[in-house]
Amino acid sequence: MDFWLPLFTTFSFSLLAIKLINPIAIKAGLVDLPCDRKVHDGNIPLVGGIAIYLAVLTASVLFIEHSRDLNLYLVASALVLFLGALDDRYRLSVRVRLVAQILVSSLIIFGTEIYLTSLGVLLGNIELKLGVLGIVVTVIAIIAGINAINMIDGMDGLAGMLSLIAFAALAFLLSRVASAWYLLPFLFIASLLGYLIFNLKRHTSSSKIFMGDAGNMLIGLTLIWLMVIGIELKSPALKPVTALYIIAVPIMDMVAVIIRRVKEKKSPFLADGQHLHHLFAEFGISRKHTLIVISIVASILAAIGCLAEVYLVPEWIMLLLFLALFCVYAVCTDKAWNKIKS
Numbered sequence: 338m339d340f341w342l343p344l345f346t347t348f349s350f351s352l353l354a355i356k357l358i359n360p361i362a363i364k365a366g367l368v369d370l371p372c373d374r375k376v377h378d379g380n381i382p383l384v385g386g387i388a389i390y391l392a393v394l395t396a397s398v399l400f401i402e403h404s405r406d407l408n409l410y411l412v413a414s415a416l417v418l419f420l421g422a423l424d425d426r427y428r429l430s431v432r433v434r435l436v437a438q439i440l441v442s443s444l445i446i447f448g449t450e451i452y453l454t455s456l457g458v459l460l461g462n463i464e465l466k467l468g469v470l471g472i473v474v475t476v477i478a479i480i481a482g483i484n485a486i487n488m489i490d491g492m493d494g495l496a497g498m499l500s501l502i503a504f505a506a507l508a509f510l511l512s513r514v515a516s517a518w519y520l521l522p523f524l525f526i527a528s529l530l531g532y533l534i535f536n537l538k539r540h541t542s543s544s545k546i547f548m549g550d551a552g553n554m555l556i557g558l559t560l561i562w563l564m565v566i567g568i569e570l571k572s573p574a575l576k577p578v579t580a581l582y583i584i585a586v587p588i589m590d591m592v593a594v595i596i597r598r599v600k601e602k603k604s605p606f607l608a609d610g611q612h613l614h615h616l617f618a619e620f621g622i623s624r625k626h627t628l629i630v631i632s633i634v635a636s637i638l639a640a641i642g643c644l645a646e647v648y649l650v651p652e653w654i655m656l657l658l659f660l661a662l663f664c665v666y667a668v669c670t671d672k673a674w675n676k677i678k679s
């Protein structure tokens with residue numbers, strides 16, 4: 338399949354967009370200011386998400402045949418990007434953000450009439466069909482995906498690398514069934530590569546950028562939407578359980594953090610420094626090594642998910658394995674945090 342020209346074009350567009358938007362963002366105050374909870378110095382422009390979107394949008398006009406469903410996705414993702422940018426600039430309340438995320442999810446679900454109709458064959462031969470409940474499950478999955486990527490976006494390169502790995506898995510799975518959507522993950526991979534070049538610069542570099550909540554929310558929505566599309570195709574590209582492997586690290590981090598906050602009688606919506614990348618930092622592991630280790634683990638889990646699709650591993654086995662891995666993760670991180678606190 339010919340994806341090299343779209344890849345190269347999107348990569349170039351993203352570099353260009355970053356260069357052009359950066360000075361405007363600084364003037365408009367779209368910068369991340371250091372504070373107690375932050376791990377960076379200096380005012381870093383929050384332009385990565387906007388640049389990624391503009392590059393993907395332009396490339397999609399050039400290289401993807403437009404359909405009503407694709408246009409609806411592009412509108413929904415522009416809305417999420419705008420919401421994230423408002424949050425980056427003015428700090429919106431949790432309620433406003435969640436209501437807006439529900440509205441955008443509903444727009445794309447009702448507009449395209451695509452939503453999860455089943456959780457897969459998880460009990461022997463019985464398929465867990467969802468019926469209209471599928472609409473609610475899809476909204477929850479989109480909100481969970483958006484917030485999981487946001488929560489993991491707390492260290493240089495981390496959200497960028499983990500989403501790049503997830504897009505690579507989706508590109509593989511959607512290409513196998515020749516879906517019309519297969520090019521979209523490639524466009525995201527290319528623009529993320531452009532973003533990472535600037536995001537991984539030193540904190541003292543004047544061209545360093547973050548993707549901001551605008552970027553991580555755009556990526557969260559896109560990942561979940563591509564998964565829903567892939568699951569609901571006539572000849573499906575993936576099973577629901579495989580989606581868990583594709584974004585395993587952000588999902589496990591989010592669920593474990595929520596459980597820990599609830600156990601500590603804190604609000605699950607309150608930001609803190611108890612995410613996986615914070616744990617590595619507490620143990621004195623450098624950012625570079627943290628990024629390498631987490632990216633390797635995420636790649637292995639995504640590869641397991643893809644291989645299970647290729648070799649038709651039963652869904653219940655994959656779900657049990659995922660739940661077992663999550664339990665190990667939750668127990669180990671809990672013990673590690675207790676050790677640090679004591």
Ligand SMILES: CC(=O)N[C@H]1[C@@H](OP(=O)(O)OP(=O)(O)OC/C=C(\C)CC/C=C(/C)CC/C=C(/C)CC/C=C(/C)CC/C=C(\C)CC/C=C(/C)CC/C=C(/C)CC/C=C(/C)CC/C=C(\C)CC/C=C(\C)CCC=C(C)C)O[C@H](CO)[C@@H](O)[C@@H]1O
Nearest residue numbers: 434478481482488490491564577578580592606607608609
């Ligand atoms: C607050 C915070 O943490 N802040 C961070 C952040 O700071 P920042 O400043 O950026 O942000 P703010 O502080 O301003 O806060 C932003 C936050 C908010 C706006 C508030 C929202 C916060 C939340 C906590 C909301 C979370 C919302 C949810 C809906 C979560 C619900 C949680 C669950 C426990 C449910 C489990 C989730 C799922 C539904 C599972 C699937 C979801 C997916 C995404 C998977 C893939 C999706 C699909 C399309 C496919 C399939 C569908 C499925 C449902 C999966 C298949 C299911 C099965 C096979 C069967 C069932 C199996 C399961 C349910 C498995 C369950 C999974 C596990 C056991 C793991 O960032 C800062 C920097 O880091 C940080 O410091 C700060 O703290």
Ligand SMILES: O=c1ccn([C@@H]2O[C@H](COP(=O)(O)O)[C@@H](O)[C@H]2O)c(=O)[nH]1
Nearest residue numbers: 369375376377490491492493494536547
């Ligand atoms: O690439 C990145 C992304 C984020 N950070 C740090 O994490 C916080 C997260 O900000 P939120 O406002 O909680 O979304 C950001 O301010 C940086 O300190 C990073 O260093 N590199």
Ligand SMILES: [Mg+2]
Nearest residue numbers: 487490549550
């Ligand atoms: Mg954030």
